[in-house]
Structures are given as C-alpha cells and as structure tokens.
Amino acid sequence: xxxxxxxxxxxxxxxxxxxxxxxxxxxxxxxxxxxxxxxxxxxxxxxxxxxxxxxxxxxxxxxxxxxxxxxxxxxxxxxxxxxxxxxxxxxxxxxxxxxxxxxxxxxxxxxxxxxxxxxxxxxxxxxxxxxxxxxxxxxxxxxxxxxxxxxxxxxxxxxxxxxxxxxxxxxxxxxxxxxxxxxx
Numbered sequence: 681x682x683x684x685x686x687x688x689x690x691x692x693x694x695x696x697x698x699x700x701x702x703x704x705x706x707x708x709x710x711x712x713x714x715x716x717x718x719x720x721x722x723x724x725x726x727x728x729x730x731x732x733x734x735x736x737x738x739x740x741x742x743x744x745x746x747x748x749x750x751x752x753x754x755x756x757x758x759x760x761x762x763x764x765x766x767x768x769x770x771x772x773x774x775x776x777x778x779x780x781x782x783x784x785x786x787x788x789x790x791x792x793x794x795x796x797x798x799x800x801x802x803x804x805x806x807x808x809x810x811x812x813x814x815x816x817x818x819x820x821x822x823x824x825x826x827x828x829x830x831x832x833x834x835x836x837x838x839x840x841x842x843x844x845x846x847x848x849x850x851x852x853x854x855x856x857x858x859x860x861x862x863x864x
Contacts, residue, residue, distance in 0.1 A: 681844055682784065682844055682847065683781075683784075685785070685844065686778050686784050686785050687778070687779060690779050690785065691779065693775055694775050694776075694779075697772060697775075700769065700772070701772055704716075704735050704764055704770075704772070705717075705735065707760045707764075708735055708736055708737075708758075708760055708764075711758055711759060711760045712736070712740070712758050712760070713740075716735060716736055717733050717734070717735060717736060717773055718733070718735070718736040718737070718738070719731040719732070719733055720732055720734070720792065721793060722790035722791065722793075722812065723790055723791050723792070723793055723795075723796070723808065723812075724782050724783065724790055724808075724811060724812050725808065725809075725810065725811045725812070726809075727804075727808045729793060730777070730780075730782040730783075730790075731782075732774060732782070732790055733773035733774060733776055734770045734771060734773055734774065735764055735769065735770045735772065737757055737760070737762075737764055737765050737770045738750075738754075738756045738757050738758065739756050739757075739758060742756040767858070768858055771814055774814045775814070778814065781811075782811075782812075783811060783812050784810075784811040784814075784847075785813055785814055785851060786814070786815055786838075786842075786846075786847040786850045786851060787810050787811050787812045787816055787838065787842070788807055788810065788812055788813065788817075788818070788835035788838055788839065789812060789813065789815075789816055789818070789819065789831075790812035791807075791812075798828070798832075799832070803832070803836060806836055806839045806840065807835055807836060807839055809839055810838070810839045810842055815850060815851065816834070816835060816838055817834040817835070817837060817838040817846075817850060818830065818831040819854060819857075820849075820850045820853040820854045820857065821834060821853070822834070823857055838850075
C-alpha cells in the first residue's frame with residue numbers, strides 16, 4: 681500500500697509541479713550553468729547505495745571544496761541555491777527517486793555513506809530497515825533545526841513506528857511547514 685501511494689503521489693506531484701521544476705532548472709542554468717541536477721551517493725533500504733537527485737544549489741565541485749554537510753552562510757551555496765534550499769524546491773527531483781523505488785515520500789532522510797560511523801550497528805540496521813524519504817519525522821517536527829541527536833532519535837522512532845497513517849500525518853505537517861503554517 682505504501683509503495684503504491686508513493687508512486688501515485690509522486691507521479692501526480694511531478695505532473696502538477698512540472699512548471700515549477702522547469703523554472704527552477706532554468707534559474708540554476710542561468711546563474712551557474714550545467715548541470716542543473718546534482719547526483720549524490722546516499723544509503724537506502726537495507727544499506728544499498730543509490731544516486732539521489734537534487735537541483736544543484738552549490739558551485740561546481742563543491743564537494744572538493746568542503747565537507748559533505750553545509751553550514752549557515754556556506755560560501756559554496758549560490759544565490760539561487762539559497763532560495764531553493766530555503767523553500768525545499770531543491771528536493772523536487774527526488775520524486776524521480778521515489779518512482780524508481782530508491783526512496784519513499786516519507787522516511788528518514790537518506791544519509792551519505794560517510795555518516796555510517798555516526799551510528800551503532802543496531803541503530804544503522806534499524807535506520808536501514810525502511811526506505812529513506814523526501815521528508816521524515818525529523819523534518820516534519822523540527823525542519824532543519826534538529827540537532828544530530830534529535831534527528832537520530834526521530835529517524836529511529838519512525839523506523840520502529842512507521843505506518844501509512846503516520847506517513848499521511850508527516851506529509852500534512854511537512855506541507856504545513858512549507859506553506860508557512862508552523863514554518864521555521
């Protein structure tokens with residue numbers, strides 16, 4: 681049921697948001713050229729790695745210039761990048777990852793392989809027991825203000841309590857945050 685909901689909602693979202701996708705792609709292209717999409721290795725269900733897509737929000741070769749995480753006022757982030765990150769528009773290409781089966785609409789955000797060392801073996805196994813998501817419990821509740829410890833606790837809580845009903849509540853709360861109703 682969850683997979684069917686993921687595919688139907690992702691296809692519908694892509695159809696409805698195609699003008700937004702085109703505008704964001706054009707803005708990235710005009711400001712900093714090609715490529716407009718960024719593909720990064722992430723860890724998914726059962727620890728399998730996959731290429732996660734995002735609109736490119738950083739300068740070319742940003743990974744070679746700094747760490748896998750960003751900080752406030754990171755000089756690698758472009759002007760358009762700041763806007764699309766703040767509005768979460770940079771995440772829209774992940775709808776293709778959902779259709780491909782690498783991701784779900786809801787689940788823990790997928791980690792980069794380098795983050796494996798942040799977990800115990802048991803925590804890692806629990807986290808990788810569910811498909812990662814575009815949004816998750818940590819994003820719905822705390823958006824980007826979650827500490828690493830809070831994020832871990834909420835990701836593990838989701839992995840142990842996941843259900844379609846919880847997914848619907850997380851999606852509603854995420855949409856509320858994005859539209860200003862409870863946004864950080």
